[in-house]
Amino acid sequence: MKKIILTLLCVGVLGSFAIAAQKDETSERQLAEKIGVGFNPSVLRLPVLSARYWLTDLAGIEGFLGFRIDDNYANKNRYMVGGKFLYVIKSYKKLNIFSNTSLALYRGKRTFGIIAVGLGVEWFVLDDLSLSTEAGLSFSMGSGGTNSVGTNVENIPKISIKYYL
Numbered sequence: 241m242k243k244i245i246l247t248l249l250c251v252g253v254l255g256s257f258a259i260a261a262q263k264d265e266t267s268e269r270q271l272a273e274k275i276g277v278g279f280n281p282s283v284l285r286l287p288v289l290s291a292r293y294w295l296t297d298l299a300g301i302e303g304f305l306g307f308r309i310d311d312n313y314a315n316k317n318r319y320m321v322g323g324k325f326l327y328v329i330k331s332y333k334k335l336n337i338f339s340n341t342s343l344a345l346y347r348g349k350r351t352f353g354i355i356a357v358g359l360g361v362e363w364f365v366l367d368d369l370s371l372s373t374e375a376g377l378s379f380s381m382g383s384g385g386t387n388s389v390g391t392n393v394e395n396i397p398k399i400s401i402k403y404y405l
Contacts, residue, residue, distance in 0.1 A: 272294055273293075275291065275294075277292075290400070300328075301326070306321075321345055322354070325340065326340050337359065342355070354378055360373065369402070371399045371400070372400050372401075375391070
């Protein structure tokens with residue numbers, strides 16, 4: 241179990257750097273030190289608020305928080321908190337293709353942690369407004385010894401939106 245988790249993390253982070261090392265040093269879009277705040281419509285059927293900060297033109301981090309408080313016990317209150325590392329693989333004037341590695345904790349009827357690696361596309365509709373979607377592989381480990389490996393499609397066909405301050 242620990243080997244699978246470490247393997248997914250290493251492949252995601254090292255793969256991001258290996259692919260990005262082939263990238264030309266100049267980026268079409270200047271993202272360094274920009275902050276994007278936004279909304280992801282559905283992660284595990286839970287709306288998520290997020291904030292993305294670009295450390296450089298190629299590397300960024302994102303934190304996200306989602307919750308649903310329900311007075312109906314059958315639905316149970318749900319929470320999700322997590323973070324993500326992003327690395328731009330290819331940059332165009334209005335489009336970035338990036339790799340990501342995510343860690344998240346979900347609590348609802350069950351509690352579990354999620355590790356995900358994947359690719360994403362961010363399209364800048366306006367200079368400060370972007371739409372994005374992501375897909376990849378995920379590993380989740382839950383309470384009671386329930387673990388799963390599968391595909392991770394965060395927003396397809398739904399799109400997340402970010403406004404850059």
